[in-house]
Amino acid sequence: MDYREIISGIKNKLPDFNAISSSQSYPDEICLKVSPQIFKDTCFTLHKILSSPVMMLFALDERKERGCFVVNAVFVHPKSSQWIIVTIDIPQENPSFDTLAKSIYSASLFEREIWEMFGIKPEGNPDLRRLHLHDEVWPQGNFPLRKDFSKMNAGNLSEYKFGRVDGEGIFEVPVGPVHAGIIGPGHFRFSVAGEPIINLETRLGFTHRGVEKLFEDKICNNVVGFSECVSGDSSFAHSLAFTRAIEKISGVIIPKQAEYLRAIFLEFERIYNHANDIGGISIDVGFSFPAAYASIIKEAILQLNERLAGNRYLKKVNTVGGVLADIDEAKRLILLSSLKKIKKDFQELARMLNASVSFMDRADTAGVLKKKTAEDLGIVGLVARASGIPGDLRKYFPGVYKDAKFKMITQESGDVLARLKVRIFEFEESLRLIEEFSACLKPGEQVKVNALVRSGSALGYAEGWRGPVLYWLKTDPNGLIQRCKIVDPSFHNWQGLTYAVLGNIIPDFPLCNKSFDLSYSGNDL
Amino acid sequence: MIYILKNRFLKGVVTRHIDAGLSKDMGAAGLELRSLIRKRFGRSLHIRQVDTGSCGACESEIISACNPIYDLQRFGIQFVASPRHADALLVTGPISKNMLIALKKTYEAMPQAKFVITCGDCALDGGIFKDSYYVGARVKDVLPVVLHIPGCPPDPATIIKVLLAFLSDLI
Numbered sequence: 242m243d244y245r246e247i248i249s250g251i252k253n254k255l256p257d258f259n260a261i262s263s264s265q266s267y268p269d270e271i272c273l274k275v276s277p278q279i280f281k282d283t284c285f286t287l288h289k290i291l292s293s294p295v296m297m298l299f300a301l302d303e304r305k306e307r308g309c310f311v312v313n314a315v316f317v318h319p320k321s322s323q324w325i326i327v328t329i330d331i332p333q334e335n336p337s338f339d340t341l342a343k344s345i346y347s348a349s350l351f352e353r354e355i356w357e358m359f360g361i362k363p364e365g366n367p368d369l370r371r372l373h374l375h376d377e378v379w380p381q382g383n384f385p386l387r388k389d390f391s392k393m394n395a396g397n398l399s400e401y402k403f404g405r406v407d408g409e410g411i412f413e414v415p416v417g418p419v420h421a422g423i424i425g426p427g428h429f430r431f432s433v434a435g436e437p438i439i440n441l442e443t444r445l446g447f448t449h450r451g452v453e454k455l456f457e458d459k460i461c462n463n464v465v466g467f468s469e470c471v472s473g474d475s476s477f478a479h480s481l482a483f484t485r486a487i488e489k490i491s492g493v494i495i496p497k498q499a500e501y502l503r504a505i506f507l508e509f510e511r512i513y514n515h516a517n518d519i520g521g522i523s524i525d526v527g528f529s530f531p532a533a534y535a536s537i538i539k540e541a542i543l544q545l546n547e548r549l550a551g552n553r554y555l556k557k558v559n560t561v562g563g564v565l566a567d568i569d570e571a572k573r574l575i576l577l578s579s580l581k582k583i584k585k586d587f588q589e590l591a592r593m594l595n596a597s598v599s600f601m602d603r604a605d606t607a608g609v610l611k612k613k614t615a616e617d618l619g620i621v622g623l624v625a626r627a628s629g630i631p632g633d634l635r636k637y638f639p640g641v642y643k644d645a646k647f648k649m650i651t652q653e654s655g656d657v658l659a660r661l662k663v664r665i666f667e668f669e670e671s672l673r674l675i676e677e678f679s680a681c682l683k684p685g686e687q688v689k690v691n692a693l694v695r696s697g698s699a700l701g702y703a704e705g706w707r708g709p710v711l712y713w714l715k716t717d718p719n720g721l722i723q724r725c726k727i728v729d730p731s732f733h734n735w736q737g738l739t740y741a742v743l744g745n746i747i748p749d750f751p752l753c754n755k756s757f758d759l760s761y762s763g764n765d766l
Numbered sequence: 767m768i769y770i771l772k773n774r775f776l777k778g779v780v781t782r783h784i785d786a787g788l789s790k791d792m793g794a795a796g797l798e799l800r801s802l803i804r805k806r807f808g809r810s811l812h813i814r815q816v817d818t819g820s821c822g823a824c825e826s827e828i829i830s831a832c833n834p835i836y837d838l839q840r841f842g843i844q845f846v847a848s849p850r851h852a853d854a855l856l857v858t859g860p861i862s863k864n865m866l867i868a869l870k871k872t873y874e875a876m877p878q879a880k881f882v883i884t885c886g887d888c889a890l891d892g893g894i895f896k897d898s899y900y901v902g903a904r905v906k907d908v909l910p911v912v913l914h915i916p917g918c919p920p921d922p923a924t925i926i927k928v929l930l931a932f933l934s935d936l937i
Contacts (some may be wrong), residue, residue, distance in 0.1 A: 418868050419868050426868065450862055452895075452898075470918075472821055476821075486800060
């Protein structure tokens with residue numbers, strides 16, 4: 242399916258549709274430029290015909306070059322393995338656009354982000370409270386992602402308004418930002434009637450560090466390290482999505498050997514995190530022996546990472562044009578023998594959990610996220626797969642996963658047990674994939690090519706362990722980054738948690754939370 | 767239950783000796799330290815960790831330091847859930863503007879005779895985030911920091927070594 246078919250598909254549903262320009266910028270990327278008047282209807286039609294949530298929605302400040310702001314909405318079309326980007330120009334005086342959020346819920350958080358960062362108003366959006374820039378410390382009227390922003394000007398501070406549930410016998414329980422464990426900061430406000438939770442409002446943004454702005458005006462090759470520090474437990478997926486975006490812009494094809502190595506490291510990142518979460522879920526029901534067992538497995542994988550790639554969290558492995566760490570024959574043998582041990586330990590762990598009735602009783606039917614809710618919220622990745630939504634970038638854009646016959650894991654029930662099972666099965670599948678990929682390695686082959694960055698824009702992506710990690714990049718002719726938009730799957734999925742806990746009791750919240758295990762820093766950026 | 771017991775015996779003790787450079791025999795030095803901590807802090811040293819904007823890697827390594835392999839607890843060092851129980855505050859990450867108040871309040875909530883440790887390169891001076899519009903103060907501008915654990919992230923062995931070396935000097 243190329244862009245002409247997409248356009249005729251939209252025209253069938255939306256007779257008024259007329260694109261200002263349309264192009265197939267890359268084999269996996271279609272760009273449609275439309276007028277702001279039909280932006281909302283075009284996005285809604287695409288959302289329906291592709292059955293894709295809004296994967297990204299973000300703005301750019303091009304007032305200096307072209308005298309306008311730009312807003313892009315990104316959708317994914319799994320069947321044809323393509324991303325579809327709808328773009329509009331917005332005049333710089335009183336910038337605004339028609340809200341998508343009223344017809345496509347998955348756009349609402351993105352619109353709040355555009356409003357706080359650029360001051361472009363999503364006209365008609367009922368909720369314009371700020372997400373990352375907290376009202377208590379950041380005055381109104383400062384839009385940090387605008388190009389002419391240099392420093393914060395003093396102004397009015399205010400207080401955040403939480404949604405409130407009123408009624409007889411309703412209690413509010415505020416939790417955070419500093420939590421009881423060794424974990425990131427976030428604020429949760431529970432409204433409870435007796436034991437069950439009837440509303441949960443999350444307020445995040447506590448780890449906001451302005452990462453997107455930091456990328457700007459930097460040379461691509463120098464800032465791979467930034468992407469690795471967006472979310473420390475997915476540093477490889479982030480650097481992979483970032484480098485892939487640059488590679489698309491510069492038009493280089495990376496060596497096959499590097500493709501395999503990247504896939505191996507991506508799977509290693511997945512399994513150490515899955516082991517960590519399986520342990521976390523069992524500790525949150527007070528079952529500490531399997532948790533200790535899982536932490537031994539995690540440590541074994543981290544140590545293997547260090548031996549293979551020189552870094553426990555796979556930092557400094559990816560580079561523009563390939564990878565910096567090769568797996569030679571000696572390392573391959575270490576890899577295979579370690580995998581064998583890890584596999585055995587993991588089977589013991591899974592058996593231990595399966596054999597415990599009290600554990601299963603806690604996990605079963607706790608924290609259900611229904612499929613319909615998940616679809617409406619635009620939930621992605623592992624959590625979506627546990628709620629019966631088949632979606633995995635390794636399936637949509639297979640690459641080397643095709644020959645390895647990658648099998649996507651889904652579950653239907655959407656509860657803690659389903660998310661646990663997805664993790665267990667994915668762990669086993671990843672072990673198989675690593676073995677397959679390592680058999681394809683040819684020691685001594687080239688693992689890196691040089692890439693010359695040109696001017697352009699592209700979408701880079703990788704299926705991290707939580708879900709799709711997306712980087713949209715725009716560079717100028719000198720190869721400096723003009724705009725870098727990052728979307729971590731946590732940004733979509735935090736909303737899912739607030740629905741999954743409803744009707745559960747507060748003591749089950751840590752369990753539900755751990756079964757999602759979302760990133761604070763990846764969400765807050 | 768029997769299955770778990772069986773696994774417990776099959777797995778045995780996985781704890782690793784930490785070659786700390788403190789002493790040739792870390793086991794003995796650790797025990798000595800433990801008895802010192804016992805005397806000085808009244809049983810054990812309790813640490814409260816606060817993330818002020820870290821990426822999560824430092825947290826992951828701190829948790830790893832408490833796993834059965836590194837087993838930080840054997841030296842009498844515990845991570846606690848409340849600042850009210852803590853002797854020391856361990857700060858990770860650059861200070862995001864949003865976390866500044868929470869950090870100060872956490873410190874104020876700790877009982878007297880308390881000290882602050884920073885963990886990871888970001889916590890020292892903001893690290894790669896120091897030029898950001900949302901990262902201002904350094905931890906040492908806000909709180910009296912007595913120790914820094916370097917690394918991005920510091921691995922569990924480094925965390926333990928630096929902590930133990932500091933404590934044995936202190937005590």
